[in-house]
Amino acid sequence: MNRILGPMARLSAAHPWRTLLLWLVGAAAAFSLAAAVGGPAQEDWDAPGTPAQRGVDLLREHLPEAGNASAQVVVHDRGQAPVPGREVAALATRLAAMPHVLAVDPPRVSADGATVLLTVRYDVPVTHRDLMGHAEPLEDAVAATRATGLQAALGGELPATAQAEVKGTGEMIGILGALVILLLMFGSVVAAGLPVLVAVAGLAVGGAGITVLCGLMSVSPSAPMVASMVGLGVGIDYALLLLTRTRYHLAAGLGVVDAVERAAVTAGRSVVLAGATVLVSLLGLRLAGLATYSAFGLATALTVLAVVVSTLVLVPALCGLLHRRLLPRRVRRGGVTRSKGPSRSQRWAERVAARPLAWALAAVTVMLLLAAPVLEMRTWPQSGSDDPTSVQGRQAYDLLSEAFGPGAPTPYVVVADRSRLGDAEVADLVADLRARDDLVEVSDPVVSPDGGVAVVGAESTFADNDARTPDQVASLRELLPDGAELAGSNALFADFSSVLGEKIWLVIGFVVSVSALMLMLMFRSPVVALKAVVMNLLSVGAAYGVVTATFQWGWGLELLGVDHTLPMSSWMPILMFAILFGLSMDYEVFLLAAIREDYERTGDARGSVARGLAATSGVITAAAAIMVLVFLGFTSETATLVKMLGFGLGVAILLDATVVRLVLVPATMTLLGERNWWTPAWLDRLLPRLQGEGPTGAEEEPVKDERVPLLVE
Known part of the structure; x- marks a missing residue:
């Protein structure tokens, strides 16, 4: 791998303009391909083989108006007066004239006459491109009714696909927060903007790839949102890691080309291996048994692949252009020197190493306590009552429940x-x-x-x-x-929950086993691989527990703008697991790579833990803070399910980067000592060597210069 990454980075830094031009040509090709064969997103909610799907198929075959898309139009008089019959008849006529409408059911009137339900039946499924996300004809039809002073709320299947859309505020919050953190971290506007620029560039290419994917298969309209959430986080993280190593070597006095090459064969290798673990986790979603999960996994994997490639190509090229402008002005002037004493992170690691068993037990206790609510976790795909009262679907749901009973909406x-x-x-x-x-x-x-x-x-x-x-x-x-x-929706949702409850163990088994194998290939240690898997499972379990306590038990729920408790969406456990397991492995790879490098150089198993943590804690903390901001930014969106996903991912990364990486990893690795790197002789012979090419100049003894500035701590 070093024989590829090192020369590629050196060439990019030495010829930055040619590299940037080559990347732009590749990006243009991706956009051209998207324009030629791409298509719009289209959901696929069929669940082949389930009892509810068999019922839907019978309806579509014999009674299409009952087996395809539907919409609920609820008319209500706020003064509790009976709704005029002529207004209802006129509205029904307008609804019947809409495209794809087969029938409008006879009005259902409440006992006091103040609420009327009109159910619209269509001739195609709700996932049809003419319907999915398009409530404009319904809005036009009810406009005249609203003009009379009556309330007209749209609910049910079709309107739900067009309401509480993601507005993009989550991405903006994440980008602005990342810029602030990077500026504080680097002290250079140029350096702070570089990781964000690279991540956004990778997202753009990934978006083109998703458009191509939409032309080849059904892709959920929500998939690009999840892909951008993950892609933005890992893109900034990967560029940050590579840039931090490059700045370190620049500050040590190396030329920019040599600095970039050294960074590429160490940090660059970690980026490749970390990205590979994320890809494995995401592709595991294909085992969930539902087409929409395959689309989520492929779309997000394409985005992650795009940001990895962009990082490895663009960071060296931009560093080659910017040279020492990547360093703070005070460092370029030579006014800051590195302290000869241990850093704060090294002192922390040594404190943990002094009493590793106590710290390990404390960390495990905290994680298990946070995971405890999982024992009472309840899942259900979604409900019309989930969204805020400002959303029409919620208004229609509440009006129907009040007028006709709690089961009337479904x-x-x-x-x-x-x-x-x-x-x-x-x-x-x-x-x-x-x-x-x-x-x-x-x-x-x-x-x-x-x-x-x-x-x-x-x-x-x-x-x-x-x-x-x-x-x-x-x-x-x-x-x-x-x-x-x-x-009906309840039966279909029950089948979804059943399928996902069965398949999650298959997904977990695949992702865990392949990730453990990849870690063994990276670090040639079954102990390290097993320990990393267990810790990542702890992080995921704690995240599930916090989401359960927040949304199902209502602990602090009002802070997220949700006015009632609700079960975890059935879509969340598998999706969160695949994303979180891959992202947690990112930090594990970054930290273990530094510890392994120090151990191979010094042979000091205990001391390498403290020094490895000291070398990476700054970048991991900053990267995690950025990713937490990106994910928590999505809690500002209207849709409750988007809030739930963003909150769960943000909490998990926060726990993983603090309790796990700063306490549990150094404590357990100190306890195990030399046993961390034990490998049976037969396994050592069996495993291929990812670093078989031997050390390059970038992996030799690091530059020793007492004037290397403390760029990251």
């Missing part, structure tokens, strides 16, 4: 195949449903025009995200005879 649909069930059996089924205490508004059977299916509607007596809903779905399915399927 009714059940029972689909009976009439080739397998006769009319008498369907009638018996309806009677059984009406005899249940937890169902209301059980409708008479509606037979499709071709006579293929009979459809029965029913509503629950409690809300869709109630803890009792999964058991209710299971109980209803036990009641149904062969030939009948339970559909």
